[in-house]
Amino acid sequence: MKYFNAFWLYKFLFIIIVVSTSACGAMAQDSLINYDEGKIRPYTLPDPLQLPDGKRISTRQEWMQKQRPEMLQLFADNVYGTFPAKPKELHFAVSAIDSSAFGGKAIRKQISVFFTKASEEPFMEILMYLPGSAKAPVPVLTGLNFYGNQTISNDPGINLSKQWVRNDKEKHIENNHATEASRGTDAGKWPVEEIIKHGYALATAYYGDLEPDFPDGWKTGVRSTMKSTTGIDVDKWGAIGAWAWGLSRIMDYMETDPAVNAKQVVITGHSRLGKAALWAAANDTRFAIVVSNNSGEGGAALSRRWFGETIKKINTSFPHWFVATYKQYNDNPQLLPVDQHILLSLMAPRPLYIASAEDDKWADPRGEFLGAKNAEPVYALFGEKGLGVNEMPAVNHPVGETIKYHIRTGKHDITLYDWEQYIDFADKHFKK
Ligand code: GTR
Numbered sequence: 333m334k335y336f337n338a339f340w341l342y343k344f345l346f347i348i349i350v351v352s353t354s355a356c357g358a359m360a361q362d363s364l365i366n367y368d369e370g371k372i373r374p375y376t377l378p379d380p381l382q383l384p385d386g387k388r389i390s391t392r393q394e395w396m397q398k399q400r401p402e403m404l405q406l407f408a409d410n411v412y413g414t415f416p417a418k419p420k421e422l423h424f425a426v427s428a429i430d431s432s433a434f435g436g437k438a439i440r441k442q443i444s445v446f447f448t449k450a451s452e453e454p455f456m457e458i459l460m461y462l463p464g465s466a467k468a469p470v471p472v473l474t475g476l477n478f479y480g481n482q483t484i485s486n487d488p489g490i491n492l493s494k495q496w497v498r499n500d501k502e503k504h505i506e507n508n509h510a511t512e513a514s515r516g517t518d519a520g521k522w523p524v525e526e527i528i529k530h531g532y533a534l535a536t537a538y539y540g541d542l543e544p545d546f547p548d549g550w551k552t553g554v555r556s557t558m559k560s561t562t563g564i565d566v567d568k569w570g571a572i573g574a575w576a577w578g579l580s581r582i583m584d585y586m587e588t589d590p591a592v593n594a595k596q597v598v599i600t601g602h603s604r605l606g607k608a609a610l611w612a613a614a615n616d617t618r619f620a621i622v623v624s625n626n627s628g629e630g631g632a633a634l635s636r637r638w639f640g641e642t643i644k645k646i647n648t649s650f651p652h653w654f655v656a657t658y659k660q661y662n663d664n665p666q667l668l669p670v671d672q673h674i675l676l677s678l679m680a681p682r683p684l685y686i687a688s689a690e691d692d693k694w695a696d697p698r699g700e701f702l703g704a705k706n707a708e709p710v711y712a713l714f715g716e717k718g719l720g721v722n723e724m725p726a727v728n729h730p731v732g733e734t735i736k737y738h739i740r741t742g743k744h745d746i747t748l749y750d751w752e753q754y755i756d757f758a759d760k761h762f763k764k
Contacts, residue, residue, distance in 0.1 A: 365645065366638050367693055375636035378670055380677045380710050392713045395680070404614060404678060406670045411630070413569030413655040415615040416562040416577060421449040424585055430489055437464050438528045439591075442481075442491055445537075445581050447558055454557035456541040456578055457481060459490055461524055462533040462591055471596035471762055473532050473754070474582050475623075476539040476575055476605045478518065479503050479510070484536060485524050486516035496544040496552070521602065521746050530755045531764065533592050535582055539605060542578035543571045547652045554578070570654045572630070575605065576612035583618050596620050598758050602746040603695075604653070607631040614678040621761055623685045623754050625746045628695025630654065632686045632703040634672055635665045640696040643668075672699075673706030676735075680707070681714035683761040685736045685754055690727050692744040698724060704737045711735055734761075 366372070380403070381389050389399050408414055425444045433440035441460040448454065459481040463470060477484055480493030483503060493510045504513035527534045539545065543553025550556055554574050555566040569577075579599060586594040599619040601609030606627030613622040624632045629641035630653065644662035647654065661668045676684060686704040688697030701724045708718035716734035725731045730738035730753055740749050758764075 364642060365640070367640065369639070369698070372638050375666060377634070377636060377673060377706055380674050380707070381713075384669075390713070392681075395710060395713050400678060403670060403674050407611075407614065407675060407678075409655075410657050410661070410668060410670065411654055412576070412611045413573045414564050415569070415573060415580075415611070416558065416564050418580070418584055419447050419558065419561050421561070422447055422581065422584060423449075423451070424588065425451060427491075428489070431464060433461060433487055433489065434464075434525055434528065437525065438462060439464055440487065440489055443585055445585060447554065447581070448561055454554055456537045456581060457491060457493075458535055458537050458582055458585060459484070460533060460535045461528055463528045463531055466531065466591070469591060469593040470531055470533050471598065471758060471764075472535055472586060472592050472594075473527055473598045473600055473758070474535040474579065474586075475600035475602070475609060476542075476579065477522070477536045478539065478605070479505060480514065480538045480540075481536060482510060482515045483518035484516075484522040485519050487524075488515065490515070493538050493540070495538060495540045496549075497538075497540055498545060523748050523751050526748065526751060527755070530759070532598075532755065532758070535586070537578060537582060539575045539578070539608070543574040545571060545604075545652075549652060550574075567656065571650075571652045572604065572608050572611060572654065575608035576615070579609060579612035580616045580618075583616060587618075594618070596758075596762050598623060598754065600625065600754060602626060603628065603631075603744065604650075607653075610675055610679075613682070614675055617682070619682070621683045621685070621758055622679045623687075623757075624700075625687050625750055626689055626692050626695050626700075626744050627686075628692070628700065630672075631695075631700075632672055632676060633696040633699035634703050634706070635661075635668060636671055637696060637699045637702070639699055640694045671706075672703045676703050676707035677710035680710045681716045681734065683734050683736070683757065685757050687737070687750055687753070688739040689744055690739055690741050695744060697739050701737055701739070704732075704735050707735060 428442045431439045438461040443458040445456045482490045482492045496508050497505045503517040504511045543549045550566050598621040599609045599613050600623040602625040606624040607630045613619045629646050647659045688700045718735040719732040721731050727741050
């Protein structure tokens with residue numbers, strides 16, 4: 333009996349130890365995520381105007397010729413990887429044009445972008461709507477979508493994506509494939525008629541055409557399929573790099589379409605696709621205006637702030653998004669030679685809009701605001717005005733000029749309110 337008791341006692345103690353250590357482990361993990369401003373340790377941001385040799389720059393020429401290329405390279409080496417050039421054999425096939433979309437208000441075009449000589453995979457499909465009434469070439473809003481082109485509208489003429497798509501019951505994505513029922517399931521994020529009404533074209537493509545979003549997605553994405561063409565190994569760039577590269581290929585198409593004004597293309601992106609939009613626009617200055625919606629960690633939010641998602645967390649949840657070097661900063665963001673305000677500075681002097689959502693604490697709204705704020709010195713070199721305030725504005729009160737910022741009420745999302753601000757912003761800067 334004694335032996336029996338001792339056995340159960342040991343077993344009981346063993347269970348307690350196992351349970352408590354795993355609980356502690358979970359607590360240690362959780363405690364890495366901070367939502368308390370008071371707990372943020374002091375940090376020093378790298379100065380965008382200080383050259384790596386310590387010298388400070390003071391002119392726009394020095395920025396463009398010396399500092400900008402250095403900073404872009406630091407982001408390539410430490411965060412997003414190489415950004416391959418336009419493939420020589422890139423070509424397009426406009427597969428369908430229909431001028432009866434939205435009751436004749438819009439012209440729908442679907443364009444296959446072939447990345448190699450062969451007119452087959454690998455390719456990306458652009459869905460485009462143009463205002464039906466436009467006489468002159470129109471400005472464009474462009475951005476990638478999350479679940480396939482057919483999800484952005486109920487328009488039955490949109491080709492159904494055939495690629496791998498993340499399963500989602502509500503969006504009717506089953507067995508990792510889009511179904512007919514998935515049409516229009518993301519239409520709330522894409523106010524097509526509103527965009528057309530304001531005289532803009534909309535161009536989008538499914539991000540999974542470039543790389544399916546899971547750790548092994550590179551095996552079928554452009555990092556693999558384009559390896560022999562670009563000469564760039566798969567580990568020299570990440571999934572965000574692949575998506576960003578696709579945005580530049582959309583831009584390539586815009587330059588060939590006489591119905592649009594390729595000098596007035598606004599690049600947009602929500603969340604992880606906001607990160608991709610920023611990286612694309614940093615590399616590709618053909619994008620005239622840059623919009624980042626709730627892009628958070630690895631997007632517009634400062635990494636040195638310990639609030640919401642962290643470098644460690646993002647690298648753990650999404651090991652395929654960035655290059656391996658980025659993981660070296662998991663526990664030491666202060667050692668990163670750049671921070672996200674410098675990524676935003678790479679947009680200068682182009683108009684830049686950064687947006688947050690009040691309930692989107694994970695993306696660190698204040699960190700996004702400070703990212704924008706700390707890009708101001710570079711914009712000032714060009715005589716361009718930034719936010720014009722030092723503190724975060726009230727919700728739904730956009731601030732700024734060439735750099736603009738808002739925090740809207742509500743959750744992590746891209747809403748009609750957000751699009752309305754971006755259209756106003758583009759109208760103002762394109763002097764429409
Ligand atoms: C989250 C991720 C964020 C953001 C978001 C999204 O899970 O942690 O960095 O990118 O996904 O893309 O919706």
